[in-house]
Amino acid sequence: MRRPSLFPLLILLASLSCTRPSSDEMYVSRERAEYGDTYPFELDFSDSLQRNDLAFFMRLERKPFDVFPDDTLALCLRWIAPSSEVVQDTVVLDLRAYADSSYSFRDFVFPFREDFRPAEYGTWRLKVRIPDAPEQLSGLGLIFKREKNGTR
Numbered sequence: 001m002r003r004p005s006l007f008p009l010l011i012l013l014a015s016l017s018c019t020r021p022s023s024d025e026m027y028v029s030r031e032r033a034e035y036g037d038t039y040p041f042e043l044d045f046s047d048s049l050q051r052n053d054l055a056f057f058m059r060l061e062r063k064p065f066d067v068f069p070d071d072t073l074a075l076c077l078r079w080i081a082p083s084s085e086v087v088q089d090t091v092v093l094d095l096r097a098y099a100d101s102s103y104s105f106r107d108f109v110f111p112f113r114e115d116f117r118p119a120e121y122g123t124w125r126l127k128v129r130i131p132d133a134p135e136q137l138s139g140l141g142l143i144f145k146r147e148k149n150g151t152r
Contacts, residue, residue, distance in 0.1 A: 022146050023145040023146065024143075024144045025142070025144075026144070027057075027139055027141035028140055029138065030133075030139050033139075033140075034127070037129055037133060038129045039129075039130070039140040040125065041125070041126040041128070041142050042125055042126075043123070043124045043126060043142075043144055045117075045121055045124055046121050046123065047121070047146075048121050051115045051116075052113070052144065052145070052146060052147075053111075053113065053114045053144075053147070054111075054113045054116055054143070054145075055110060055111045055112050055145075056109075056112055056128075057107070057110070057140075057141040057142075057143060058108050059107050059108070060105065060108075061105045062105070064104075066136070069095050069136070070095060070096055072092050073095055073132070073133070073134070074092050074093075074131065074132065075093065075129070075130055076088070076090050076129040076131065077089040077090065077127075077128055078126070078127040078128075078129070080124065081122075081124060082120055082123055082124065083120060091112065093108070093110050095108070109143070
């Protein structure tokens with residue numbers, strides 16, 4: 001008696017493992033920021049049928065007896081399209097709206113754009129400059145969620 005081949009099952013599993021994840025989290029530490037205050041990201045907007053949600057995240061870490069900033073933080077966004085066209089924008093974040101906190105840190109998640117569809121499809125570069133970053137800022141991250149045909 002001949003045993004059934006595992007080859008079709010292996011092909012199926014390999015093809016499923018090659019699918020793109022429904023979200024990416026990119027993080028740039030302060031030490032790796034360009035010019036000390038600019039955080040670079042690359043985003044793949046090549047699928048015209050895809051919805052995209054974007055959110056920023058960051059952590060502030062304080063030394064003993066230091067205080068956290070309680071005001072706002074401006075992010076200067078510079079979007080660079082695949083055609084090299086540049087679009088600039090500014091976002092102001094409320095530092096009183098933290099997601100998690102302890103004595104030594106505060107974590108933040110700021111929803112930025114929901115159902116974002118770019119004017120041009122392809123790989124965009126995003127450069128986020130934080131001109132007045134508090135010294136407690138450890139870095140900046142970006143959450144990039146994709147949705148296609150109503151599923152994440």
